Amino acid sequence: MAPMISIQAVTKVYQSSRGDVTSLDDVSLDVDRGEFVTLVGPSGCGKSTMLNLVAGLLEPTSGQVLVNGAPVSGPGPDRGVIFQQYALFPWLTARKNVEFGLRLQGLSKRERRERAQHYLELVGLGRFGSALPKELSGGMKQRCAIARAYAVNPSLLLMDEPFGALDALTRVQMQDDLLATWQQERRTVLFITHDVDEAVYLAGRVVVMSPHPGRISDIVDVPLPYPRTEDMRLSPQFAEIRGRVWRGVHHPSATSNLRGDGA
Numbered sequence: 219m220a221p222m223i224s225i226q227a228v229t230k231v232y233q234s235s236r237g238d239v240t241s242l243d244d245v246s247l248d249v250d251r252g253e254f255v256t257l258v259g260p261s262g263c264g265k266s267t268m269l270n271l272v273a274g275l276l277e278p279t280s281g282q283v284l285v286n287g288a289p290v291s292g293p294g295p296d297r298g299v300i301f302q303q304y305a306l307f308p309w310l311t312a313r314k315n316v317e318f319g320l321r322l323q324g325l326s327k328r329e330r331r332e333r334a335q336h337y338l339e340l341v342g343l344g345r346f347g348s349a350l351p352k353e354l355s356g357g358m359k360q361r362c363a364i365a366r367a368y369a370v371n372p373s374l375l376l377m378d379e380p381f382g383a384l385d386a387l388t389r390v391q392m393q394d395d396l397l398a399t400w401q402q403e404r405r406t407v408l409f410i411t412h413d414v415d416e417a418v419y420l421a422g423r424v425v426v427m428s429p430h431p432g433r434i435s436d437i438v439d440v441p442l443p444y445p446r447t448e449d450m451r452l453s454p455q456f457a458e459i460r461g462r463v464w465r466g467v468h469h470p471s472a473t474s475n476l477r478g479d480g481a
């Protein structure tokens with residue numbers, strides 16, 4: 219079976235007023251169905267560019283991106299995208315926000331309502347369907363955005379720093395909530411973060427990127443089972459994996475020779 223995502227020798231060059239900027243340089247990556255992969259790296263290493271290429275919001279300069287075996291030629295309902303800013307419609311209730319994407323799928327009013335309720339419950343907002351976004355906390359808004367993305371039943375979730383605007387405690391809670399949701403309805407997830415701890419805690423595989431030009435400098439397996447727990451987060455094994463990812467992010471030249479050695 220084809221991998222869910224196949225990024226094949228992709229280079230992306232932006233034309234800007236300051237000349238050409240090579241954002242991604244000959245990057246290849248396959249992600250299997252049901253995998254949770256995090257992308258981590260310093261600012262400007264091309265994480266968002268990579269996610270937007272998979273989302274179909276950008277086109278590669280060379281190389282190709284396949285989703286489910288087919289070349290990406292634009293956005294589609296098979297891919298749900300969640301950005302740092304919650305992007306909820308402020309004039310719609312939480313339920314109507316979740317229902318919004320379902321209208322395009324031609325579901326009846328009753329089906330839309332049931333599906334929205336199911337996903338609101340899945341993210342712990344079952345009792346907040348009639349609340350407006352301004353009545354929800356930052357974490358609740360982001361859970362609502364996740365419910366909306368899940369409800370359209372995408373096979374792939376693309377998340378660009380979704381917890382970046384949240385305080386540290388809410389963030390940890392959101393990580394557990396997201397993993398719980400993912401374990402129940404296993405979608406493939408590509409998740410961008412600056413936070414090394416978050417990258418390791420969530421992922422089955424961490425892809426470490428380095429900038430100028432953007433490349434993959436290391437790929438680190440996280441062999442910890444799900445569900446992930448606080449004890450795991452505080453374990454020596456976690457510390458060891460985090461150490462390797464940390465070095466990859468902060469001292470990219472030291473780890474770049476690891477690439478491809480399967481270590």
Ligand SMILES: Nc1ncnc2c1ncn2[C@@H]1O[C@H](COP(=O)(O)OP(=O)(O)OP(=O)(O)O)[C@@H](O)[C@H]1O
Nearest residue numbers: 232233234239241260261262263264265266267268
């Ligand atoms: N529209 C654009 N025009 C010109 N250059 C761009 C454009 N978008 C991104 N870039 C450049 O491409 C490089 C990669 O940007 P990208 O946003 O993908 O990185 P990132 O790793 O997601 O960064 P951050 O973590 O800060 O969001 C950067 O050098 C950036 O300045």
